[in-house]
Amino acid sequence: MLISVQALRALAAWVVFGHHFTQVFFEFEVHNPLAYLFADKGGIGVDIFFVISGLVIFLATADKALTPWQFMLMRLARIAPAYWFYTLLMAVLVLTVPSMFPDAELALGHVLLSLLFIPAENPGGYGVYPLLDAGWTLNFEMLFYVLFAVALLVGRSYRLWVVAGLLYLVCCALSPALDLASGFYHNDIVLEFLMGIVIGMLYQRGWCRARAWLPLSGIAVALAAIYHGADVPRALEWGVPSAILVISCVTLEPYFQGSRILKMLGDCSYSVYLIHVLVLAAGRWVAERNAIDPYTILPVCIVVTALGAYVSYQWLEKATYRPLKRWLGVEDQAIISRQKY
Template identity: 30%
Template structure:
């Protein structure tokens, strides 16, 4: 089954994060357009987490446990590393070149930060070397636990859902100083759980079209209202409910309504990982150009176009080619 609409949602989420980081460009005198439209654009990240949880459950539902379990887990980890690491490592090293700080990352505190970034381990600093990597720290931890859950075979979902619920409760009770324990017990991990539950639900039950339509309208409208700051999301549970309903809306487009989706939007989803990680570099290059007044709107759109172009190149020449090569070499 092709999940075209879920792929489109990937692209939308990546663009939201881009617009969130570019929003100052269109904060015009007397009209903070960027803040009005994209101040909440960072919610694209928890959308990614739900999608990740869903995809992991979706792609492993029919896993053959008659084979060696350890071999299956090794294969799972190989595929996740091949998917995430090459582009992230490339752009992490690219991030330390500007500003003449390259050699600072090969001794002392800089080396400590670089090693932790490459190992997807958080530090006391809020962000890793490539600042967007903070979300990949969560992703890779989720993959670690998901891989371990395969030891439990048919009971794996009980383990992984129970694990993240218990650690999240622990995070509410105890405020850890360790950055790693903060991540392990963070409520953001619950978004992965929601994705898993959605996969199990849609695999087992068929939702009536009228109910799916109502959920979709509520999910999309409430998400837009959150994005525009009309509905506040200071409460973690309200935020979780709205973002989850929004993602579920796109799943109904695939599962219930069977919409094929637009090819250009699907492609945007294909390049979403490259787009998400590479867009700060476009900002670095263009920040030396000064544009005034309403020309900033055109400048903002130019940034988006350039980001998509850069992401497309990275997708074709790094993601696809390197991934294909590593799958052959690592037998994944």
């Protein structure tokens, strides 16, 4: 179990929480230095997620004879139930408490497309987003899963090149030519999945080993690059530093092993990602009606998100995923590795 990846995944989820706090309560117009840092840089949590996704999907299939169909069923079983639940919960809240989501509009067709992970213009008029806004990243995830499923038809050593070719075909050729989902997939962020696959290949071959000073230096360099930024495509500005963070944490794995707390934080990170915007919207709604300062209600939002994510992981994610996994007869190896240090 790569506890280092779990820890980084948890950190990424809470960085995104901080980013959306500044959006929901302040529309990114913040002057506190720490709040400004989250507003300006907090979106990088998504890039870290994408790199980690490439890594764990490679490791999930490296030592398993999975068919493309089995792989897709496993991924759907892991991702879809919780996302469907919170998407439908938001639909209910929009219907019953519309003032909680003043920019949201319900349209049956859009809700169905959201549940099917198909990008579509949000009826609220603010771009190509599903009903549960945070789900835009899952549309990219599902595309990656489909393409990786095709790559399972070739040998492990060729999968990186097959996925790279398919991503280029879909995102750089077909998407702009056919104007797929208003060009949604024509985004260099997809390259971050490939970065994760490369890290998975290096780890599988035993090359992610070094004295602690080297990965710690890598983390420092990555954080400095994130802080200063650059006028370059996102895959370079945030994707490369994210990849450096991931490979540095993987290299530090011996120092993370055995931490149950970090493992649990990582386990709950997906639910944190799904529910935090709902909690923040509810927090803003309560704060506005009771004249509560946003920074006063922030700790309440953090606690509710953390507790809600734990319950969600235990009673929603595990309750649906594990029975489906047993029914499929395939062990989940998304963050499992047999490499010994």
